[in-house]
Each structure stands twice: as structure tokens, then as C-alpha cells.
Amino acid sequence: MRSCALAALVALALAGPARAAMSDGVVRIGVLTDMGGPYSDNVGAGAVLAARMAVEDFGGTVAGVPVEVVSADHQNKTDIGSAIARRWYDVDKVDAITEVVSSAVALSVQQISRDKDRIFLATGPGTPDLTGKACSPVGLHWAYDNYALGNVVAGAVVRRGLKKWFFLTADYSFGHALESQAARVVKANGGTVIGSARHPLGSSDFSSFLLQAQASGADVIGLANAGTDMINAQKQAAEFGLTSGRQSLAALLVNLPDIRALGLDSAKGLLLADSFYWDMTDATRAWSKRFMARFDGRAPGSLQAGVYGAVTHYLKAIQAAGTDDAKAVMAKMREIPIDDFYTKNAHLRADGRVVRDMYLFQVKTPAESKYPWDYYTLLETVPGEQAFRPLAEGGCPLVTTQ
The missing domain is CATH 3.40.50.2300 (Response regulator)
Incomplete structure (x- = not known):
């Protein structure tokens, strides 16, 4: 009896520091997207499914705590998207927001995320300002830009x-x-x-x-x-x-x-x-067919597949950092290679741009x-270094002040 109690105390002592490094005992990821507007077929419910698939494939937990996915419709309106982002961060304890196909909403969410020290995984918006004048130390731009x-x-x-x-x-x-x-x-x-x-x-x-x-x-x-x-x-x-x-x-x-x-x-x-086509390789086809089986036979577009890639990379970084602290996780996201069915041999630059083919x-x-x-x-x-804006030309303060 005494040995069992001692073992339990040791287990708690060992688990304590790891769990303390994970805020609220859960990692929550918010998919903020267009669910019924002009971009809903390209993101919408498919983006939410892609995020859930990423969490499932990761095992449903990271660094010893469960991972949850929540979603909402920003209706392509900055005030609505901003209000949802603030509520998620302040009330619902969301750790990261992803997708946000509307550029105007994304620029607002990026600033809110920076103010709240939470990570923004922008996959759908096109504006290069996210890695230019509006760049953020806790923001990344995953798929493409204009x-x-x-x-x-x-x-x-x-x-x-x-x-x-x-x-x-x-x-x-x-x-x-x-x-x-x-x-x-x-x-x-x-x-x-x-x-x-x-x-x-x-x-x-x-x-x-x-x-x-x-x-x-x-x-x-x-x-x-x-x-x-x-x-x-x-x-x-x-x-x-x-x-x-x-x-x-x-x-x-x-x-x-x-x-x-x-x-x-x-x-x-x-x-x-x-940045992606479902029928390019055996790996893209294998993942896409799993997606199609759960999405009425519809093949994923790049913005939906991009959510899967960004969420997966985020979870890998949390696992490696042993914490969901935004700055520590961002450091790991820059350190860990980006190489999966969607992205080959890419890297995350200082301005938050994922440089991909x-x-x-x-x-x-x-x-x-x-x-x-x-x-x-x-x-x-087209190699990423040729396709995307050179780092020195973006005007990101994180680059010019380093």
C-alpha cells in the first residue's frame, strides 16, 4: 500500500512540470473561416474537417494534454471575425487560430493574436502584408500569397x-x-x-x-x-x-x-x-482520398489541405517544445523542417512566410x-525562393530591426 502511494507521488512529481507548461490542460485550435459566403467551397467545412483530421492523425493529444478543435464563421466581416477571435482568446482559452480566408479579417486577427500572445496560422488569406508591414512574431503565412x-x-x-x-x-x-x-x-x-x-x-x-x-x-x-x-x-x-x-x-x-x-x-x-493539387503524387492522393471519403466525395483544394499541414506543424512544435507558450512554439516551428504530403523541403522565414514551391x-x-x-x-x-517576395523587400519590422 505504501509503495503504491509512493509510486503515485513520484508519477505526479514527474508529470507536474510538463503539465504546468501546458496552459489550461488542453490545446484548443480555432478554425475561423467562411462557412456560407463566396469562399466557403474553398475553405468552410472542408477546412474544419482538415483540422480535425490533423488532430486525429496526431493521436488526439500533444505533450500529454488533449487537443480540441472549435470553429466559427467570420462572414468575411472584420468586426465579426475580430469579436470571435477576442472571445476565443479571452473566454474560451483558444491557443491558436487558423484559416481566416478573408485578408481584411486576417490582418485584424493577426494583430489581436499578437496582442494576446497567441499563434495565428494563416492559411487562406492572400495579402502579403501578413509577412510585410503587418508581420507578427507569433504569426505565419502558410499556403500562398498574392x-x-x-x-x-x-x-x-x-x-x-x-x-x-x-x-x-x-x-x-x-x-x-x-x-x-x-x-x-x-x-x-x-x-x-x-x-x-x-x-x-x-x-x-x-x-x-x-x-x-x-x-x-x-x-x-x-x-x-x-x-x-x-x-x-x-x-x-x-x-x-x-x-x-x-x-x-x-x-x-x-x-x-x-x-x-x-x-x-x-x-x-x-x-x-x-501550392497543392490532390492528384500530383501517391502521397497527395492517399491523403486526399481519406478526405474525400469524409467529404461527400469532394477533393480538397489547397486551402483545405493547407489547414491540415499548418495544424500538424503546430502540434509537432508543441510536442518538441514541451509547452504551448507561443514564442517557444514559434521558435520550434522555425527549427523543425516542413516536409509532408502537402509541402516538400519548405522553411519558415523570420517574417512568418513559409517558403514553398x-x-x-x-x-x-x-x-x-x-x-x-x-x-x-x-x-x-516554381521554386519558393523565386515565387515569393524576397525577405529584404517585405518591410517586416521583425527583419529590419534584427
Whole structure:
């Protein structure tokens, strides 16, 4: 009896320091996403599923404590997203927030996370400001950004001889940044930007904007938008006959579910950039088929797979650090190599940018597609150091003050 009591005391003594290093006895991860708006097919419930799969595959615990996933809809509104983030941190004891597809909401959540000393795993937003002027010591940008999309897509189109551009742009921070980055690449490759039109988020009628683009005489109409905005603009452009003449359409941000919504007849031949495609390798196919089995047969887009990768890397860092303290975990996230089915040989820079390869794809024709979700042909792999903005050019105070 005495030996059993002694053993119990020893076990408590050994477990005490480890458990004390883990706040609240649980690691909570919040998936803050668009559940019913223009980006919901690209993230939404699929992003939540990806986070849960990451936790399950990790064993459901980390450093001796359970891991929980909570989720909420920010409705692409900064005030709603900010209120949820504050409540999660202050009341619900959430340790990290991930996803946040809206750039405007993401910039707000990044600042709140910094103020609260909690980690922000940005996977869905496009604005490069997250690793530029708004960078954070406890924030990382996982999947893509608008700078990389502009480099990969706009550069390829201009090099094919289509040099005069007109942009149709979502009128908020994401769209503005996407247009700016693509315009920079167009000009750097000898092209010109002859005009732009900005539309509200969630537009259903693009006729007036498309007529401006058609009248501009541009070689290329660049769609600096995403989700249902991009889909509706592209469908209406086809109805107007914009792409049947000498003008071409370049969609600067396309996710896999967008192609399904468009259909291969409408999307065939489209050039796009992405950080992941489900059918690239045996490893991507194996994970994606598990996802599809739990998601009504729908293949994951890069932003959904990215949540899995970011959450997994976060949990690995907690395990290695033996604590969920944000700064200690971030240090381990920079130290541990990023190498999984989604990401090969990537690293986390001082500004929070995960530097990964990007890919240039072309959408297949209906005749080329042999099975469900067989949509892309890989044209080019662009090394991360070429795709993303150089560290010295971002203006991140964490870099310039070191």
C-alpha cells in the first residue's frame, strides 16, 4: 500500500512540470473561416474537417494534454471575425487560430493574436502584408500569397505575348493587393496595365465591369478576385463572348472547387497557380482520398489541405517544445523542417512566410479529363525562393530591426 502511494507521488512529481507548461490542460485550435459566403467551397467545412483530421492523425493529444478543435464563421466581416477571435482568446482559452480566408479579417486577427500572445496560422488569406508591414512574431503565412500568384500566373501570360492588361478587382484589401502584385509582374515583363474596375465583394452582376474591360482594348482581363466572384465573372465573360474573340481571361486566384463550379467546358485552358493539387503524387492522393471519403466525395483544394499541414506543424512544435507558450512554439516551428504530403523541403522565414514551391497548372479539356476531379496538367514548378517576395523587400519590422 505504501509503495503504491509512493509510486503515485513520484508519477505526479514527474508529470507536474510538463503539465504546468501546458496552459489550461488542453490545446484548443480555432478554425475561423467562411462557412456560407463566396469562399466557403474553398475553405468552410472542408477546412474544419482538415483540422480535425490533423488532430486525429496526431493521436488526439500533444505533450500529454488533449487537443480540441472549435470553429466559427467570420462572414468575411472584420468586426465579426475580430469579436470571435477576442472571445476565443479571452473566454474560451483558444491557443491558436487558423484559416481566416478573408485578408481584411486576417490582418485584424493577426494583430489581436499578437496582442494576446497567441499563434495565428494563416492559411487562406492572400495579402502579403501578413509577412510585410503587418508581420507578427507569433504569426505565419502558410499556403500562398498574392505576390507569388502574380509572379507565377501574370509572368507566364505576359511571356506568351499577351501584354496589355485590364483588371477586374474585388474592392477590398485582398483584391487590391492581388491586382497590385500582378500589375508589378506585368510591367516587369514588358507589359502594360491600361485600366481596372473594382466590384463589391459578393457581386452577382458583372455586366458593367465586363463592358469596361471589353471596351478597353486589353489583351488580357485579369480577375483579381476569388471564390464565387471569380466564378460569376468568368461565366458572365463567356456569355458576353469576351473570350471568343481576341481577349483572354486570366484568373489570378483559382481553387480546385472553383473549376468544378465552372465546368471544364468553361474553364478549359485556364492557366493558374497553386501550392497543392490532390492528384500530383501517391502521397497527395492517399491523403486526399481519406478526405474525400469524409467529404461527400469532394477533393480538397489547397486551402483545405493547407489547414491540415499548418495544424500538424503546430502540434509537432508543441510536442518538441514541451509547452504551448507561443514564442517557444514559434521558435520550434522555425527549427523543425516542413516536409509532408502537402509541402516538400519548405522553411519558415523570420517574417512568418513559409517558403514553398508553387506550381503553374493548366485546366484540362473535357476530353483530357479521365476521372472525377481530374482537372489539372502541371506545366511548371516554381521554386519558393523565386515565387515569393524576397525577405529584404517585405518591410517586416521583425527583419529590419534584427
